[in-house]
Structures are given as structure tokens and as C-alpha cells.
Amino acid sequence: MSNISKLEFFALNISGKGYSSWILDAEIHLDTMGLVETIKDNNQASSKERAKAMIFLRHHLDEGLKMQYLTVKDPLVLENVTEHDKLEKTYSTFSASSMLLQQQYRGMDFKKYSKLLSHLLIAERHNDLLIKNHESRPVGSMSLPEVNQANYYQRERGHGSYRGRGTDHGRDRGRKMNYNHDGRLAPKND
Known part of the structure; x- marks a missing residue:
């Protein structure tokens, strides 16, 4: 029909x-x-x-x-x-598993529906951000790798300070350089 x-x-x-x-x-x-x-x-x-x-x-x-x-x-x-009707209708849409959250929002004693709505929207954005962060780096995953491990190793051993690329002012230019087994820089013998 x-x-x-x-x-x-x-x-x-x-x-x-x-x-x-x-x-x-x-x-x-x-x-x-x-x-x-x-x-x-x-x-x-x-x-x-x-x-x-x-x-x-x-x-x-x-x-x-x-x-x-x-x-x-x-x-x-x-x-x-009324504002009260809108607030109550919104509180009633919380799921049964979110009863504690509903009570917390009621406890905030909102008088205007727009204030509650803006608060809920901000909370939703925060939750989305937390989920994205968790998905990109879940708990228990490996730590981030060192960006410059050779430089880090030299600093830890106390072998001078890092001056950056191209700051040797002509020293050792043209020489082939090699790292010793202990991590120090040594000239390669020809």
C-alpha cells in the first residue's frame, strides 16, 4: 500500500x-x-x-x-x-555506555544549548586527534630511530663537537676518511 x-x-x-x-x-x-x-x-x-x-x-x-x-x-x-528541552534531548542521546560522561556534562550545568554544543564539538575534535595519534604510533611499537646515529655516537664518546657539513676549512680535503672500530674518524691509508 x-x-x-x-x-x-x-x-x-x-x-x-x-x-x-x-x-x-x-x-x-x-x-x-x-x-x-x-x-x-x-x-x-x-x-x-x-x-x-x-x-x-x-x-x-x-x-x-x-x-x-x-x-x-x-x-x-x-x-x-526551550533551552532546557534542547539540553535534555542532547543528554538523552548519550549511549548507555557513556552514562558517566552524561553525568559529567549535566554536572557542568549548561544553561545554553550552544555552549554545550561547542563543548561537545571540541571534545569530539580532541578524541579524533587522539585516535589519529594512536593509529600512527600504537602502544608497544618500536621507538623512533635516531636521526643522525653517527653524530650521536661521536658526541656520546666525547670526540669533539659537531660543526656541520663543510666546516673543515680545507683540512683533510681530498683525503679518504674512514671510521675506526671505536667510532673515531681516521684517515684512510693509501
């Missing part, structure tokens, strides 16, 4: 994603139907107008949301979402 009626705009997802766009679409459509007053504060809409608006709005809700708002008869309730 096909859909009985076509949606005029997308149904609101249970996660609440796209709520701002959904609310604007709902208001525009209710206005064209002559029912926009039903979603305004202190409105004088009749119960019949509220029922029509509610049927229209419920038609544009995800099945999970329809169940959540099963007993709601006033369309104004679907339009007024």
Missing part, C-alpha cells in the same frame, strides 16, 4: 536534526492553510483549528516523535522548544 498522502516537506527526524528548517517549513505551510495562529503564544484559535494543525504537523514527524507526542493536542507545544 502506498503513502496515503504526500509530505509537503521532510518529516522531522527523531534526533531533532534540521529542526530549524522544519519549523520554518511548518509555519509557512500552516500560514497557507490559515492555521498559523495555532502556533502563536496566547492565540485565540478554536479547538478545531488546533486539531487540523496538529494532524498536519504529526504527519510531518518521524514515527518515534509521533509516539513521544502522542498525547499532545496543542500544536504550540511542538513549536516552543
Whole structure:
């Protein structure tokens, strides 16, 4: 059996994603139907107008949301979402394994949804960075190799200081150089 009626705009997802766009679409459509007053504060809409608006709005809700708002008869309730409602909805999306994390965020006592959201986004970026670091160098992997092991070996043995390439000022130029078994630089005998 096909859909009985076509949606005029997308149904609101249970996660609440796209709520701002959904609310604007709902208001525009209710206005064209002559029912926009039903979603305004202190409105004088009749119960019949509220029922029509509610049927229209419920038609544009995800099945999970329809169940959540099963007993709601006033369309104004679907339009007024407080900061507290948004915060609670976000806390409720934490998985059961993250209950401690949910309690920690509740303990931070956010008053604005935007503050909680920015905090969660920063935490997500930090977690992504930690995962990338771990994947590039897992625990127990070999340490990084020495960049210049010959130079390191000479310094450890106390054989002078490193002056860098090309600082011999002409000394030993043209001679073939060789390292002794103890790591010291020795001229090669021809």
C-alpha cells in the first residue's frame, strides 16, 4: 500500500536534526492553510483549528516523535522548544555506555544549548586527534630511530663537537676518511 498522502516537506527526524528548517517549513505551510495562529503564544484559535494543525504537523514527524507526542493536542507545544528541552534531548542521546560522561556534562550545568554544543564539538575534535595519534604510533611499537646515529655516537664518546657539513676549512680535503672500530674518524691509508 502506498503513502496515503504526500509530505509537503521532510518529516522531522527523531534526533531533532534540521529542526530549524522544519519549523520554518511548518509555519509557512500552516500560514497557507490559515492555521498559523495555532502556533502563536496566547492565540485565540478554536479547538478545531488546533486539531487540523496538529494532524498536519504529526504527519510531518518521524514515527518515534509521533509516539513521544502522542498525547499532545496543542500544536504550540511542538513549536516552543526551550533551552532546557534542547539540553535534555542532547543528554538523552548519550549511549548507555557513556552514562558517566552524561553525568559529567549535566554536572557542568549548561544553561545554553550552544555552549554545550561547542563543548561537545571540541571534545569530539580532541578524541579524533587522539585516535589519529594512536593509529600512527600504537602502544608497544618500536621507538623512533635516531636521526643522525653517527653524530650521536661521536658526541656520546666525547670526540669533539659537531660543526656541520663543510666546516673543515680545507683540512683533510681530498683525503679518504674512514671510521675506526671505536667510532673515531681516521684517515684512510693509501
